[in-house]
Amino acid sequence: xxxxxxxxxxxxxxxxxxxxxxxxxxxxxxxxxxxxxxxxxxxxxxxxxxxxxxxxxxxxxxxxxxxxxxxxxxxxxxxxxxxxxxxxxxxxxxxxxxxxxxxxxxxxxxxxxxxxxxxxxxxxxxxxxxxxxxxxxxxxxxxxxxxxxxxxxxxxxxxxxxxxxxxxxxxxxxxxxxxxxxxxxxxxxxxxxxxxxxxxxxxxxxxxxxxxxxxxxxxxxxxxxxxxxxxxxxxxxxxxxxxxxxxxxxxxxxxxxxxxxxxxxxxxxxxxxxxxxxxxxxxxxxxxxxxxxxxxxxxxxxxxxxxxxxxxxxxxxxxxxxxxxxxxxxxxxx
Amino acid sequence: xxxxxxxxxxxxxxxxxxxxxxxxxxxxxxxxxxxxxxxxxxxxxxxxxxxxxxxxxxxxxxxxxxxxxxxxxxxxxxxxxxxxxxxxxxxxxxxxxxxxxxxxxxxxxxxxxxxxxxxxxxxxxxxxxxxxxxxxxxxxxxxxxxxxxxxxxxx
Numbered sequence: 001x002x003x004x005x006x007x008x009x010x011x012x013x014x015x016x017x018x019x020x021x022x023x024x025x026x027x028x029x030x031x032x033x034x035x036x037x038x039x040x041x042x043x044x045x046x047x048x049x050x051x052x053x054x055x056x057x058x059x060x061x062x063x064x065x066x067x068x069x070x071x072x073x074x075x076x077x078x079x080x081x082x083x084x085x086x087x088x089x090x091x092x093x094x095x096x097x098x099x100x101x102x103x104x105x106x107x108x109x110x111x112x113x114x115x116x117x118x119x120x121x122x123x124x125x126x127x128x129x130x131x132x133x134x135x136x137x138x139x140x141x142x143x144x145x146x147x148x149x150x151x152x153x154x155x156x157x158x159x160x161x162x163x164x165x166x167x168x169x170x171x172x173x174x175x176x177x178x179x180x181x182x183x184x185x186x187x188x189x190x191x192x193x194x195x196x197x198x199x200x201x202x203x204x205x206x207x208x209x210x211x212x213x214x215x216x217x218x219x220x221x222x223x224x225x226x227x228x229x230x231x232x233x234x235x236x237x238x239x240x241x242x243x244x245x246x247x248x249x250x251x252x253x254x255x256x257x258x259x260x261x262x263x264x265x266x267x268x269x270x271x272x273x274x275x276x277x278x279x280x281x282x283x284x285x286x287x288x289x290x291x292x293x294x295x296x297x298x299x300x301x302x303x304x305x306x307x308x309x310x311x312x313x314x315x316x317x318x319x320x321x322x323x324x325x326x327x328x329x330x331x332x333x334x
Numbered sequence: 335x336x337x338x339x340x341x342x343x344x345x346x347x348x349x350x351x352x353x354x355x356x357x358x359x360x361x362x363x364x365x366x367x368x369x370x371x372x373x374x375x376x377x378x379x380x381x382x383x384x385x386x387x388x389x390x391x392x393x394x395x396x397x398x399x400x401x402x403x404x405x406x407x408x409x410x411x412x413x414x415x416x417x418x419x420x421x422x423x424x425x426x427x428x429x430x431x432x433x434x435x436x437x438x439x440x441x442x443x444x445x446x447x448x449x450x451x452x453x454x455x456x457x458x459x460x461x462x463x464x465x466x467x468x469x470x471x472x473x474x475x476x477x478x479x480x481x482x483x484x485x486x487x488x489x
Contacts (some may be wrong), residue, residue: 049450149447151414152464153423153430153439158359193347194354202354240357 004218006211009183014123015176015334017130018069019287022061024139024165027276027284030265035288036166037064043140043165051089054138057167057280058083058094062134065169065287069130069176076100076171077128080119082111083136083279084163085145090136100132108308109204109233110187111135112168112283113327116304117184119172120329124181134169137278146197146313159199159237161277164264168283170291179294182301182330185218187211189310191323197316201238201274204307207324208234209245212305215328216251223253227299230290231326232282232306233261235274260285260306282306294333301332366427373426377433381406403434410438415446440464 003009021036028039038060045056058081066073079098082105083090091104107114115133122128142163143150172181190207208231216223223229234242239262243254260282261275286304293299307326316322384405388398413419419439423430430436444463448456462469 144447148464149443151417151420151439151446152443153414153420153436155361155424155427158361192350194351196354199354199358202358206350237354237358241354244353244357 003183004214004220006188006214007183007185007218008121009219009330010120010124010181012124012126012174013180013182014120014172014174015180016178016291016331017071017171017173017176018065019168019170019178019291020061020064020068021168021284021287022057022064022166023280023284026139026162026270027164027166027264030270030276032264032285032289035292036284037288050138050141050144051085052093054083054085054090054136054141054165054167055092055094057138057165058090058134058136059097061136061167061169062095062098062132065132065134065171069171069173071130071171071173073098073100076130076132078103078119078122079132079134080105080115081132081134081136082106082115084108084142090138090141094136107306107325107327108310109137109200109277109279109281110306110308110325110327111279112286113187113232113304113306113329116170116172116181116329117186117327120181120184123172123174130171130173132169132171134167135279135283136167137163137165137280139163139165139278142278146311156273157198158273159196159201159235161200161233161235161261161274162265162270162272163278164233164261164276164281164284166280166284168280168285168287170287177295177334178291179331180334182332183219184330185211185215185328187214187326187328189323189325191321193321195316195319195321197311197322199237200233200277200309200311200322201235202241203309203311203322204232204324204326205234205238205241206245208238208242208305208307208326209249211326211328212242212246212253212303213249213251215303215330223251223256226256226301226303228258228293228302229253229256230258230260230282230286230302230304232259232308233275233277234259234307235261235277236267237274238307260290263289279306279308291331294331297333299333301330304329304331369425370427370429372429373422374429374433377406377430377435381433406433406435407438410435411442414439414442437465437468440468 045053112135119131264276265272
């Protein structure tokens with residue numbers, strides 16, 4: 001059912017049947033370390049280069065999600081996936097061997113929200129019984145693509161975030177017993193003209209505020225409709241901005257807000273400055289800690305809002321700003 | 335009407351920019367400058383020690399300066415490969431960036447990173463992605479100075 005301007009509430013809500021998360025060593029050392037399915041010590045995951053390593057994260061996480069669902073691979077009709085690399089090479093090379101019809105998505109770090117939205121719509125519409133949704137990022141491949149070579153000696157500002165090495169995957173299906181996807185709110189591209197590539201939180205916070213506000217308006221509910229409102233990777237700086245922007249519109253989510261980027265690392269001990277970021281950040285935290293809270297009934301209903309900074313090194317050098325995007329997924333306990 | 339809307343948008347973007355600056359933590363300038371002074375000074379001291387040591391073998395001043403550069407660059411290459419130089423740079427900032435060691439690091443780092451893309455399209459094409467501007471504009475500005483020098487000499 002179409003609700004308001006940007007939202008959909010499913011008449012036949014799809015379910016999350018299984019989840020899997022695999023992360024790197026630094027993430028495993030973080031506060032959420034015990035929550036993940038698997039921690040890979042070797043940053044190259046047994047491959048020759050960072051890109052192949054990220055592909056391996058996708059392959060292994062996808063396989064693990066399928067295994068945990070108890071389904072045969074052939075039962076999964078589509079895979080919706082993405083990553084941060086050019087031409088989505090982590091997904092392309094990571095998922096080829098699955099031989100499942102593939103939709104490659106780019107939503108920067110909001111990709112998990114985009115993948116789950118489209119996957120859930122497909123299942124709810126009856127076009128698939130089960131789909132796989134996943135997203136990954138890798139610290140080293142992201143640094144190489146967007147910033148500097150790893151060994152280059154430079155200083156990162158306090159507003160900078162640390163790209164999470166990891167992948168999270170869910171199987172969304174017509175039945176399942178982890179959580180229910182009640183609906184989605186699809187975000188707009190929001191551009192407040194920020195040009196600081198080292199302050200992604202400031203680029204993304206307006207998009208997150210916009211989609212959260214839109215969700216509440218579309219559903220005609222107040223923010224206490226949710227036990228938690230969970231953003232992807234705003235970090236410490238982005239969180240401050242999000243709360244302020246929503247306060248300006250008369251919405252106070254300070255007690256409900258949870259940011260995967262802030263929680264995945266211990267910023268003071270792990271030297272991650274503003275927090276974690278990347279598609280793998282929201283995806284891996286969702287597919288571990290967050291879904292476990294819903295599965296156990298600790299949280300009844302949450303709004304999962306992965307946030308992305310749509311930055312390209314090319315448009316950035318050409319003087320363009322960094323627009324933000326965020327997609328909201330309403331998840332509830334069964 | 336369009337101009338008015340554009341004006342309002344521009345004002346909003348400027349306000350947002352100012353607001354973002356106010357909530358973003360900044361580094362302490364005096365502390366950064368002190369660290370840069372200490373690290374940069376230390377690198378220069380090491381250079382001087384190498385220089386004096388080489389001259390002790392009876393090498394003349396110009397050749398000794400060449401040896402000093404070679405040793406400093408060699409050391410940086412080694413420290414970059416061992417992932418120690420980035421840590422010095424994180425602490426020392428410009429103190430580690432400005433000396434010849436910083437330049438060496440900026441050449442070695444892409445070489446290491448892009449090695450997997452091949453000798454030609456990886457290392458060959460990308461080795462100067464960071465140092466390139468310094469080389470280009472360094473040569474260009476010395477060329478300009480050369481012209482100026484030539485003009486003042488011929489006058």
